[in-house]
Amino acid sequence: MKIHHLNCGSMRRLDPTYQGPPSAPAVNHCLLVETDSGLVLVETGLGLDDVRHPADTLDPSWVEMAAPVLREDETAIRQIERKGFDPNDVRHVIVTHLDVDHCGGLPDFPQAAVHVLAAELRAAVAEAPSRRYRPAHWAHGPQWRAYESTGDDWFGFTAVQPAGLPEEIKLIPMSGHTAGHTGVAVHDGTRWLLHCGDAYYYHRELDESPEVHPILDIVQTGAEVDHGKRVDTQSRLRMLARDHAQDVTLFSAHDPWEFGRLAT
Numbered sequence: 001m002k003i004h005h006l007n008c009g010s011m012r013r014l015d016p017t018y019q020g021p022p023s024a025p026a027v028n029h030c031l032l033v034e035t036d037s038g039l040v041l042v043e044t045g046l047g048l049d050d051v052r053h054p055a056d057t058l059d060p061s062w063v064e065m066a067a068p069v070l071r072e073d074e075t076a077i078r079q080i081e082r083k084g085f086d087p088n089d090v091r092h093v094i095v096t097h098l099d100v101d102h103c104g105g106l107p108d109f110p111q112a113a114v115h116v117l118a119a120e121l122r123a124a125v126a127e128a129p130s131r132r133y134r135p136a137h138w139a140h141g142p143q144w145r146a147y148e149s150t151g152d153d154w155f156g157f158t159a160v161q162p163a164g165l166p167e168e169i170k171l172i173p174m175s176g177h178t179a180g181h182t183g184v185a186v187h188d189g190t191r192w193l194l195h196c197g198d199a200y201y202y203h204r205e206l207d208e209s210p211e212v213h214p215i216l217d218i219v220q221t222g223a224e225v226d227h228g229k230r231v232d233t234q235s236r237l238r239m240l241a242r243d244h245a246q247d248v249t250l251f252s253a254h255d256p257w258e259f260g261r262l263a264t
């Protein structure tokens, strides 16, 4: 399976907390995976409607906080076209959760099955419209595939096997940020890539002596639905990164420095 790293929506520019890497805009880190089951998009970032008519689809206070650049050439559909693929060949979309910056592009792929944890779908439908859940992103009636958080052991986490997808792609539930937040594991033939969504925001949070990012930490603590579960998830991810560095490469949705390392 060939894996492409895409940034589907730059946002507010961030400074690192240490000397070294340059400042960079926060990203929406998505994966495009070429499989025998067609193209699989892991996360959508913002979609065409979001960048063209943000007032119609996004909450104004979220736009002010995240400061998205709203460029059409950064949407997943335009990047997929530029790589020479037909967007209609995207058969599956997997979302870590249904916050706007993770599912805004769903309307651009109406033909795709959309894989999500059932708890997240229930919360989104029950709470929308809200700052985080915007019904415009699923008004087209996606072909939802919703899963309970049960499955086999995966490095001490639970692995949920999405229907119709190869065993090299799994949902790894990571609770705390939203009601049904999940990571997504994709095997590249050598090792696992683990998209952790918003389970953490800054690469230094996985260090032995964790360090939060002053801006991103405001966002992650403000957005959490269960503080205890979020902190526990992050501590388990820290152990995973420490104990299985040879087997698993972890990254989060918005850290531009992780994206820079992996996208090259």
Ligand SMILES: [Zn+2]
Residues within 6 Å of the ligand: 099, 101, 102, 198, 253, 254
């Ligand atoms: Zn996010």
